[in-house]
Amino acid sequence: MDEIFQLLDYLGIQSQSTIQTYARLAQRRHLKKGECLYYGGEDSTNLYFLISGILRGFTVSASGKEYTECILHKYGHAHIGMIGMDDRQEFKLNKNLEALTEADLIYFDVRPIIKELPNSIEFLRVYVKKLEESYAQMWEVREIMRESAQARYAWFQRTYPKLQNIMQLKDVATFLGITPVTLSRIRARETISAEKDDAT
Known part of the structure; x- marks a missing residue:
């Protein structure tokens, strides 16, 4: 109660x-x-x-x-x-x-x-x-949805920070109106960029 x-x-x-x-x-x-x-x-x-x-x-x-x-x-x-x-x-x-x-x-x-x-x-x-x-x-x-795929994913990360390791990639993609392939590429670029930052 x-x-x-x-x-x-x-x-x-x-x-x-x-x-x-x-x-x-x-x-x-x-x-x-x-x-x-x-x-x-x-x-x-x-x-x-x-x-x-x-x-x-x-x-x-x-x-x-x-x-x-x-x-x-x-x-x-x-x-x-x-x-x-x-x-x-x-x-x-x-x-x-x-x-x-x-x-x-x-x-x-x-x-x-x-x-x-x-x-x-x-x-x-x-x-x-x-x-x-x-x-x-x-x-x-x-x-x-007027923004680029990169901007949409950045917004998703800011708005739903707890969902990064919970929601499946394909479900995030449909929510953002992009393909899973495009989303995979965006995440791969972010990983590479983060690794470069860590190395410097």
């Missing part, structure tokens, strides 16, 4: 009635490395918050190739993989979410939350904040 109250405090929820409501709705989920939280096309009504670990969101093409689309790696990162509700009022997930390391999450069923939104200014503020953060991350990725 302490982790739940810590998350609600991090989200800036201060009203005791609201805290008690969402503490009651909160559930925990632990993922092993390589385990998927969910798969694209599944029905879900859960809003997830990352507590620890690293997750990779990806889609799969008709030929079976995986394309990394998002990375969750910071405490409190929120993810709801819906693209909207179908005729049965069920949320459809638009991607797969895989644990790159062991991970812990806290999640809420969004249906009672949606009902509470008109009466909960605090959670509405949290919801808007998370939408803004998600938009800012999407915009940052969109802008970096």
Whole structure:
């Protein structure tokens, strides 16, 4: 329960009635490395918050190739993989979410939350904040795609320093919109440059 109250405090929820409501709705989920939280096309009504670990969101093409689309790696990162509700009022997930390391999450069923939104200014503020953060991350990725492959990888190293030895090269490449061959060449040049610096 302490982790739940810590998350609600991090989200800036201060009203005791609201805290008690969402503490009651909160559930925990632990993922092993390589385990998927969910798969694209599944029905879900859960809003997830990352507590620890690293997750990779990806889609799969008709030929079976995986394309990394998002990375969750910071405490409190929120993810709801819906693209909207179908005729049965069920949320459809638009991607797969895989644990790159062991991970812990806290999640809420969004249906009672949606009902509470008109009466909960605090959670509405949290919801808007998370939408803004998600938009800012999407915009940052969109802008970096204008840069060279070398600049994209340099940005990846700055933004996700913990992923260097965790995420597979092919997954990094699809996330950056470059080929694995190009990424291998960039990394090889960096290794050679680092070796030269060490030798001087």
